Amino acid sequence: MKPARQFIVTAVIVLLASVCPAQEEGRRFEIAAWVDHFDFVGVRGDGELLFDTETVEGCRGVLDHVQETGATTILWRNCAGGNMRYQSAVESGHHPEILDKRRICDIRPLYGWVRYAEAEPDVVRSMMAECEDRGLAPGIHWPFEETHGAIWTISRFNLEHPQLWSRTADGHPWWGRCSLAHDETVAHKMELVDELIDRGMETLFIDFYRSGGWGPSYEFTPPVIAAWRERFGEEPPAQTTDRWAEHVAGYVTDWVRNLRERLDASGREIDLMVGIPNITADSDWAMVSRGADWRTWVDEGLIDTLVISFMPWDEELPFESTREIGRGIMDAVDGRCRVLWPVRAYDFGGYGMPSYAEATGLSQEEIAERLMLMAWEEGADGISLECVDYGNYREKTRRRMSELANGRCRWVRGER
Amino acid sequence: MVERLLLAMMVVAFPATGGAAPVPLTSGEGDDIEAAWSPDGSMIAFQRESDGDVDLCVLDVESGEVTTLVGGPGHALHPAWSPDGETIVYSFAHFTRTAAEGIESGYNLFAVPSGGGQPRRLTEGQIRDYTPSFTPDGDAIVFSSTRGLEEAGAALMRIPPDGGEPARFDLQQGRDTGFVEPDFSPDGSLIVCSYIPNFRENWTLRLLRAREPAEQFALTSPDAAMYAPAWSPDGRLIACTGYRAGDPSWGIYLVEVESGLSMRLDTGPGNARSPAWSPEGDRLVFEYNQGGSYDLYLVETPEAEFGPPPDFPGDATVLSLEADPGQDAVRDGSDRANEIVLAGDLEIGETGVTFGRGDFISAEAPEGMAFGDGAFCVRADVTVRELTGDVQIIAVGDYPEHRQGWQLFLNDEGYLYFNSRDTEGTFIGARSDLPLAAGTRLSVVALRRDTGRVELWLDGVRQQRTGTGATMRYGEATQVRIGSQHSGGMDFAGTVHALEILKQAPADEAIRAPHLKEFVRR
Numbered sequence: 001m002k003p004a005r006q007f008i009v010t011a012v013i014v015l016l017a018s019v020c021p022a023q024e025e026g027r028r029f030e031i032a033a034w035v036d037h038f039d040f041v042g043v044r045g046d047g048e049l050l051f052d053t054e055t056v057e058g059c060r061g062v063l064d065h066v067q068e069t070g071a072t073t074i075l076w077r078n079c080a081g082g083n084m085r086y087q088s089a090v091e092s093g094h095h096p097e098i099l100d101k102r103r104i105c106d107i108r109p110l111y112g113w114v115r116y117a118e119a120e121p122d123v124v125r126s127m128m129a130e131c132e133d134r135g136l137a138p139g140i141h142w143p144f145e146e147t148h149g150a151i152w153t154i155s156r157f158n159l160e161h162p163q164l165w166s167r168t169a170d171g172h173p174w175w176g177r178c179s180l181a182h183d184e185t186v187a188h189k190m191e192l193v194d195e196l197i198d199r200g201m202e203t204l205f206i207d208f209y210r211s212g213g214w215g216p217s218y219e220f221t222p223p224v225i226a227a228w229r230e231r232f233g234e235e236p237p238a239q240t241t242d243r244w245a246e247h248v249a250g251y252v253t254d255w256v257r258n259l260r261e262r263l264d265a266s267g268r269e270i271d272l273m274v275g276i277p278n279i280t281a282d283s284d285w286a287m288v289s290r291g292a293d294w295r296t297w298v299d300e301g302l303i304d305t306l307v308i309s310f311m312p313w314d315e316e317l318p319f320e321s322t323r324e325i326g327r328g329i330m331d332a333v334d335g336r337c338r339v340l341w342p343v344r345a346y347d348f349g350g351y352g353m354p355s356y357a358e359a360t361g362l363s364q365e366e367i368a369e370r371l372m373l374m375a376w377e378e379g380a381d382g383i384s385l386e387c388v389d390y391g392n393y394r395e396k397t398r399r400r401m402s403e404l405a406n407g408r409c410r411w412v413r414g415e416r
Numbered sequence: 417m418v419e420r421l422l423l424a425m426m427v428v429a430f431p432a433t434g435g436a437a438p439v440p441l442t443s444g445e446g447d448d449i450e451a452a453w454s455p456d457g458s459m460i461a462f463q464r465e466s467d468g469d470v471d472l473c474v475l476d477v478e479s480g481e482v483t484t485l486v487g488g489p490g491h492a493l494h495p496a497w498s499p500d501g502e503t504i505v506y507s508f509a510h511f512t513r514t515a516a517e518g519i520e521s522g523y524n525l526f527a528v529p530s531g532g533g534q535p536r537r538l539t540e541g542q543i544r545d546y547t548p549s550f551t552p553d554g555d556a557i558v559f560s561s562t563r564g565l566e567e568a569g570a571a572l573m574r575i576p577p578d579g580g581e582p583a584r585f586d587l588q589q590g591r592d593t594g595f596v597e598p599d600f601s602p603d604g605s606l607i608v609c610s611y612i613p614n615f616r617e618n619w620t621l622r623l624l625r626a627r628e629p630a631e632q633f634a635l636t637s638p639d640a641a642m643y644a645p646a647w648s649p650d651g652r653l654i655a656c657t658g659y660r661a662g663d664p665s666w667g668i669y670l671v672e673v674e675s676g677l678s679m680r681l682d683t684g685p686g687n688a689r690s691p692a693w694s695p696e697g698d699r700l701v702f703e704y705n706q707g708g709s710y711d712l713y714l715v716e717t718p719e720a721e722f723g724p725p726p727d728f729p730g731d732a733t734v735l736s737l738e739a740d741p742g743q744d745a746v747r748d749g750s751d752r753a754n755e756i757v758l759a760g761d762l763e764i765g766e767t768g769v770t771f772g773r774g775d776f777i778s779a780e781a782p783e784g785m786a787f788g789d790g791a792f793c794v795r796a797d798v799t800v801r802e803l804t805g806d807v808q809i810i811a812v813g814d815y816p817e818h819r820q821g822w823q824l825f826l827n828d829e830g831y832l833y834f835n836s837r838d839t840e841g842t843f844i845g846a847r848s849d850l851p852l853a854a855g856t857r858l859s860v861v862a863l864r865r866d867t868g869r870v871e872l873w874l875d876g877v878r879q880q881r882t883g884t885g886a887t888m889r890y891g892e893a894t895q896v897r898i899g900s901q902h903s904g905g906m907d908f909a910g911t912v913h914a915l916e917i918l919k920q921a922p923a924d925e926a927i928r929a930p931h932l933k934e935f936v937r938r
Contacts, residue, residue, distance in 0.1 A: 054515060099493070101610075102643060105562045151615055163665055169867070
């Protein structure tokens, strides 16, 4: 090649190289939609089933609906309480509950769950692949619970291992969940993680709002008490204290470390995302009520994404206080992991869009727009949508969010 | 400590070889569970899981041969024999389509001839009917069902043996309240079932009077999980699945009906569940997962001698009121012999002390009330004459640390409370399940355990709402007052028939046993 031509080619390559990376460096503003496909079964007033969630075709319809929000990441619910919605080798399925008489039955007709545990179609595997095909990030929404606050969802593992059950301060066993202080409990959960990795999950989202009522006050188990005595040289407190919660949080953190290692061991880049409710930069609420020491997880680089499940904003200044709290969390994280802000259709525990509507009189689409823009303006990495059940985000809201997701909020602010 | 000793005495470990080691009756990969012994003892019905389906099978006890009575697609669950041994009733469902395409039915009861034949439908509907059981005379089938419930739960229903419109037992139902797996006493007068009041509690065993099922008694405490009860042929014992804190796994428990005392059979490592008695009561069949999946195992019934139930620890009594109508006086009959002061116009009779407005009894600076952070107990027999709509204090412990150190009182709605306090002085209370009824004599045991748990027992039944974290340290009391607040007011409108204060918490069985025996024998 002649020098002049070589120079031109080199110049073109350099020019292209300088342009293309800029395009790739621009990060999409993430719209992470939590999807509980079971709730798409919902019976309308006339009794008609809206989606056949026991078929792949029906679940594609669910995904179509979810995508109307502009979602980029789909966090598909893998379980109902402790029962898996696929054929698990290590855990009970979302069968009719009377197969184990220790569960108290739901009273709803047997719709939408009969076949979740059958080998084919494996709804979770199918939908991970479907997301991939559609260019969406396929993930799993896994509540940090085993029970979902109802007896009919207690898992077989919990039912079969009373010796691992949590206990109250006075030693009362509670069958709602098995303690993370037992290696067997952690090992069981890791087996479930393996099943999800095998099904193509690229994001594992652990939801600490849905704890099934568990908290440090249920962790007065023999190994936790023994460790307390060794650590502090005294008897444990008669009820939960901040120090006890911090002690229990160590076990939850160990479990998060296990998750991190397990995901990394897959050889794939699987994101670990955690959702913390009622969070502010300096509040210990999550530690005391859930044993969730999110600051340590950020410090140690255990998590890829922190999801603000909801913030305790001030009803006198709904948006201003939301912005201030969110900004504080962003400062605390300081870029060490991604942060998603909430645009939350649900109002469990308050602070969702229904509460904003009550405080401001604004419509859902107006609130969603403000919250989405606020997150983007503050440099958040995206938003999370709890939960995109059928119609939770109204048609106008979905349309407005999609416009923003593909327009002004397409990229993370300042990164393109 | 005493409680722990009692517990250790009650949990008798039977070496598997003490009588004979458990003998496997079935084997294979699928679970064989829910055994039910035929009335003549020759056969055992059970359910066998295989590839997602559940078949109904019978085992010939002598030959070991297994015959499938109801096989193929679907779930055939919870077999129960008719008393004449001719029929097996079970719960069944089969879903051929997805829900959106149309579910045909829920889990309904069916009957099949025990020698084989065509199943016959007994109930219908998109509901869950399960765990059926025949009355001893065979006139009815009682079962659990979601039928007609407005929240998740399981009610008890009754149908004629040939089917018909189910009639629901009139029982208190709430979210996640379950009455499951009923079983009749041999004389048919009582039903035992697994009971759970809500999501936060454990399964316990509950007795119901067959003629009046709303009349109930809690046979076991929620401190332990107990379910799957089966009444022994002689009516003395109930076998069940149980787990107590410290147990290695689920195990088979035997519970003495008249005392509530229990013992665990040592069946070896693994879960042992859902026992069923042979007709003679000399053997138990149960499901056991020592080999991975559950198989049926047989064991000889061990001797089950419990001795008398424990009593209240009399030497721990620090105040015991004794009415002396002849002298128009009230004395402390405990070893402390605390001085008792009477105020107002008390009626002191043979059956106790009746309080009117402004009346009270007080033990000033009584000895023995310095409980520290340990256990104590207030035991009282009372009749509330009138629910006044105001707070009524039955007894209050007045301490320098807190003038309402502990209290036994009725609130303005008539609920009975017992409260102690935590180290910050915060009220930690236990409450009666229902408001009290005026005019009814009631046996009350209110206690704080050394764990800091506060409990309230009425007529031998622990009330569901308890408190934890009550660890206030009690020094010497300023006074114990009965019939009003420490400084007057909040008068009690009723009679105190007896009242004791103990510096110790009695064992559950000591509280429960006298009332349980009376309930069973009534």
